[in-house]
Structures are given as structure tokens and as C-alpha cells.
Amino acid sequence: MLKLSNNTVAVFIKQLTSNIRQPVFLGLAGVWLVMGLVFAFFSDQHVSQYVSMFMVLIVGMQLTGVATSCVTEDRTTMNLRFMGMAGVKPRQYCTGTFAAVFLMAMFICVVYAVVGGYRGTNFFIFLGFTWLASAVSALLGITMGLSKWPWLTTPVGMLLGLAPMIAAMNENMEDIFRFLYTLQIRRVMDYMAIRAEEEIYEHICEYCGEIVMCIKDEAEDVVEILAGRGMMEEAIIVTLINGAIVLGLFIFMHRKYGLNG
Amino acid sequence: MIVMKDIYKSFKEKTVLDGINLEVKEGEILALLGPSGAGKTTIINILTKWLEADSGDAEILVGQNEIGIMLDSGGLYTHLSCLENLDLYARIYDLPKTRAMEVLESVGLGDDAKKAASELSRGMFQRLALARAILYSPKVLILDEPTSALDPGTARSVCKLLQEIREGGTTIFLTTHNMDEALKLCDRVALLFEGKIVKQGNPVEICEEYRAMRTVPDLEAVFLELTGVSL
Numbered sequence: 001m002l003k004l005s006n007n008t009v010a011v012f013i014k015q016l017t018s019n020i021r022q023p024v025f026l027g028l029a030g031v032w033l034v035m036g037l038v039f040a041f042f043s044d045q046h047v048s049q050y051v052s053m054f055m056v057l058i059v060g061m062q063l064t065g066v067a068t069s070c071v072t073e074d075r076t077t078m079n080l081r082f083m084g085m086a087g088v089k090p091r092q093y094c095t096g097t098f099a100a101v102f103l104m105a106m107f108i109c110v111v112y113a114v115v116g117g118y119r120g121t122n123f124f125i126f127l128g129f130t131w132l133a134s135a136v137s138a139l140l141g142i143t144m145g146l147s148k149w150p151w152l153t154t155p156v157g158m159l160l161g162l163a164p165m166i167a168a169m170n171e172n173m174e175d176i177f178r179f180l181y182t183l184q185i186r187r188v189m190d191y192m193a194i195r196a197e198e199e200i201y202e203h204i205c206e207y208c209g210e211i212v213m214c215i216k217d218e219a220e221d222v223v224e225i226l227a228g229r230g231m232m233e234e235a236i237i238v239t240l241i242n243g244a245i246v247l248g249l250f251i252f253m254h255r256k257y258g259l260n261g
Numbered sequence: 262m263i264v265m266k267d268i269y270k271s272f273k274e275k276t277v278l279d280g281i282n283l284e285v286k287e288g289e290i291l292a293l294l295g296p297s298g299a300g301k302t303t304i305i306n307i308l309t310k311w312l313e314a315d316s317g318d319a320e321i322l323v324g325q326n327e328i329g330i331m332l333d334s335g336g337l338y339t340h341l342s343c344l345e346n347l348d349l350y351a352r353i354y355d356l357p358k359t360r361a362m363e364v365l366e367s368v369g370l371g372d373d374a375k376k377a378a379s380e381l382s383r384g385m386f387q388r389l390a391l392a393r394a395i396l397y398s399p400k401v402l403i404l405d406e407p408t409s410a411l412d413p414g415t416a417r418s419v420c421k422l423l424q425e426i427r428e429g430g431t432t433i434f435l436t437t438h439n440m441d442e443a444l445k446l447c448d449r450v451a452l453l454f455e456g457k458i459v460k461q462g463n464p465v466e467i468c469e470e471y472r473a474m475r476t477v478p479d480l481e482a483v484f485l486e487l488t489g490v491s492l
Contacts, residue, residue, distance in 0.1 A: 010352035014338070014345075021340045021377075078336050081311060085325045086353045086397075 007088045011096025015070050019104060025066040029058055029108045033115055051116030052189035058108060059133045060182035061161025067101045067141025068153040084259040093259060098138055105134035122192050133185045136243045143250040146257050181242040184235035262287045262401055262432040268317035270303055277303050279456040290433040292443040295453030296490060301436040305405055321401050329399030331390045331407055339379035343370055343389050346378055347396055354397040367422060368392045383410040391419065395426060404435040408442055420446050440480040454488040
């Protein structure tokens with residue numbers, strides 16, 4: 001059984017309490033969810049479309065910022081140094097902070113999945129992808145917080161959160177941003193959002209001969225191709241590679257700066 | 262317990278500490294007196310290893326986790342309650358659950374334990390910072406202006422508390438502007454001016470030496486005589 005040190009638990013409780021007392025993260029997630037419901041009410045699109053859009057913003061942009069602000073708060077109040085003097089190891093601090101941020105993200109993802117109408121296998125696929133992406137974002141945020149340039153979190157978060165929307169407008173941009181995990185998550189969620197309502201068929205493309213995933217239109221004689229069969233695999237691989245890069249950066253910052261920033 | 266030998270520190274062209282030699286013995290209270298910008302906080306930062314001196318040795322002869330620090334500002338989470346602020350460190354130091362409340366009561370914040378730190382007055386905030394510093398009964402206590410924002414009554418009770426802590430064997434190093442406090446509380450004082458210690462010793466003896474013992478000892482007058490500047 002995993003045994004957590006007192007220090008890790010103390011940091012975890014503090015970060016969680018801080019975020020509940022200053023509910024920027026949880027509050028914004030709630031506001032966006034309400035906005036999604038309102039948009040869905042006034043449009044003919046399913047709520048899952050809006051849920052996936054806001055989920056990407058939360059995971060890519062908001063979560064990264066929250067993780068960074070947890071660290072910078074401890075830096076500006078000098079508590080990072082006090083904790084260091086009290087014997088809190090950088091790894092204990094980072095574990096406690098990561099656990100608190102990730103726990104909140106997990107909770108938000110579950111709420112979004114339920115409200116977005118994801119059921120059965122879709123529910124678990126949704127959670128699997130969003131939790132994986134949340135872990136990458138939380139680690140990235142902590143890494144930025146430990147660095148000498150925490151202000152970079154805002155542009156990086158904006159890039160991660162907004163890239164999928166920019167990519168939707170331009171194919172060239174999509175080719176560039178497809179290496180970002182947030183774009184991959186968006187693609188999976190878009191696919192899932194449709195899948196929540198429609199029956200998906202595997203279909204041999206008459207032009208390229210490859211197996212693709214598609215839905216039939218009402219007349220059931222025309223198929224709309226949703227994605228290549230390897231979409232899920234690509235999304236997992238890209239997210240894991242992104243995660244590995246962030247982990248590498250984190251180890252570098254952690255070793256270089258510790259808790260001293 | 263605290264030793265500083267030939268400490269020099271400059272920030273760009275400006276020399277902030279110019280050959281500081283200082284020693285605080287075990288169980289002693291030493292006050293560093295000096296006007297703003299004299300280098301008091303720089304000394305604290307060097308002692309706590311938060312800042313590196315250009316040259317010289319600064320050492321506190323106990324482990325880092327046996328040093329209690331109270332800063333003039335910062336060090337507390339304003340959105341957490343007084344009790345939560347202390348509980349964080351009580352857990353880190355593996356102290357009994359009752360310890361945080363016990364310390365809050367000792368600094369007169371027992372009734373305000375559940376109040377957010379942001380709702381405290383400046384004086385109460387300072388007492389909370391002091392509570393955090395003494396929470397784990399450190400062997401060495403470093404206090405930056407511990408009574409600067411307190412009313413006379415509270416300042417007296419804090420001084421009494423510091424005396425009691427000292428009687429328990431804790432070495433205390435503090436900075437202050439309060440001459441009365443330095444005279445009554447401290448075994449020795451060091452007068453710091455423009456990065457140099459211009460005088461150090463027993464406060465009463467210093468006053469006698471400089472004939473400042475009019476009706477009561479007057480360290481302010483000594484400082485003025487030595488530096489031409491009032492504190």
C-alpha cells in the first residue's frame with residue numbers, strides 16, 4: 001500500500017483547502033458548465049458538443065493556471081521556503097500539490113461527463129482521456145510554478161486551451177496542433193459527443209479502401225466519415241508523448257530549482 | 262548558537278553589509294537595532310540561508326528545522342483560518358493535534374482561531390506570525406520586528422511570552438525599533454548603521470558608557486550620538 005508522508009498529506013490538505021476557499025477553478029468550471037447548458041438550450045446542438053469545448057478549455061488552460069498558482073502562492077508568501085526549512089522535500093511538496101489539483105480535476109471531469117450525457121463505455125472513455133490530459137496539465141502547471149518564469153503559464157495555457165478551436169478553423173493549423181494533447185482530446189470528445197447519440201459503423205471506404213468510423217444519415221444511404229480507425233490510438237500516443245515531455249521538464253526544474261524557484 | 266564572521270554583502274554597487282561580526286550565545290536574547298535600510302533584513306536572510314553573502318561565514322548551529330522565523334510581513338495564508346495556518350505546520354512537524362490551539366491561546370488568539378487571517382488586524386496578524394514561529398518550540402527564534410504593529414499592552418504580553426520562551430532555553434535573535442523593548446527584554450543589543458555594527462553589548466552598560474542614563478536608560482540617545490541619525 002502506498003504510504004504518504006505527513007508532509008505530503010499536509011501540503012495536499014492545504015492546497016485543497018485553499019482551492020475550496022478561493023474557488024476560482026471549481027467556480028469557473030461550474031460557470032462554463034451552466035453556459036454549455038444555456039448554449040445547448042438555445043441551439044440545436046447536443047449539450048455534449050459544448051461540454052467537450054469547455055472541457056478542453058478547463059483541462060488545457062484553467063488547470064495549468066491553477067497548478068501554477070498553487071506553487072506561486074506558496075512562493076510569494078515565503079511558505080515554500082518555510083516548508084523547505086521544516087524538512088518538506090520538493091518531491092513531497094510536488095506530490096501533495098499534484099494530488100490536490102488532480103483530485104479537483106477528476107471531480108470536474110466526472111460532473112462534465114454526467115451532464116454531457118456520456119453513458120456506458122463512452123463515460124469511461126471520456127474519463128480516461130480527460131483524466132490523462134488533466135494529469136499532464138497539472139504536472140505542466142507545477143513545472144511552470146517551480147520555474148523562474150511562472151508568468152509563461154498564461155500564454156502556454158492559452159495555446160493549449162485555444163489550439164483546438166483555432167485548428168477547427170484551418171487545416172494547416174490542425175496539422176501543426178495535432179501534436180498537442182489538447183487537440184487530440186478534443187477530437188476524441190467530438191467523436192464521443194456524436195457517438196453518444198448516433199450508432200457508429202465501421203465502414204470500408206470506397207475511395208481509399210481503409211476501415212473508417214462513420215454514421216449513416218437519415219436516408220441510410222450516405223455515410224459521414226467521422227474519423228480514421230486509428231484516431232483513438234493516435235490520441236493516446238500523442239498524449240503520452242506530451243506527458244513524457246512534461247515529465248522530463250518537471251524533473252529538470254525540480255532538480256535545478258527545488259523549492260527555491 | 263548564532264555566529265556571523267566578516268559578512269559582506271553588496272547589491273550591484275551598493276554595499277549593504279560591511280564586515281558584520283556577531284555572536285548570539287545559547288539562551289540569550291540579542292536585538293539588532295537600526296533604521297530602515299540599515300541591513301537588518303539582509304542579515305536575517307543570510308542567517309536563514311535565503312540569501313548568500315559575498316564573503317564571510319554565517320551559521321546557526323542547529324538544524325534548519327529547529328529554527329523558528331517570524332517575518333515582518335508574509336509567511337501566512339490570508340484565506341486560511343488562524344488554526345489552519347498553524348495546523349499545516351503542526352502536521353509537518355508531527356505535533357499533537359492540540360498544539361496549534363495551545364499556541365494560539367498563548368499569543369491571545371484563542372477566540373479568533375477560526376477567523377481567516379485576512380480578517381485579522383495588523384497586530385493580530387503579527388501575533389499569528391509569532392505563533393507560527395514558536396509552534397514547534399524551536400531552539401533558535403529569529404524575529405523581524407515582532408512588536409512593531411502592536412499596541413503597548415499586547416507588546417508587553419508578547420515580550421513576556423518571549424521571556425518565557427527564553428527561560429525554556431531558546432536563543433532569540435530579533436530586530437526592533439523599540440528601545441524600551443530592547444532595554445527590558447534583551448541581554449545584548451547590536452546597533453547597526455549603514456551596514457556596520459557600530460556598537461554591541463549589554464544595553465544598560467552601553468547607555469551608562471555613553472552617559473545616556475539620565476532618569477532612565479536611553480538607547481535612542483546613544484544611537485544618535487554614535488551615528489548622528491535617530492532611529
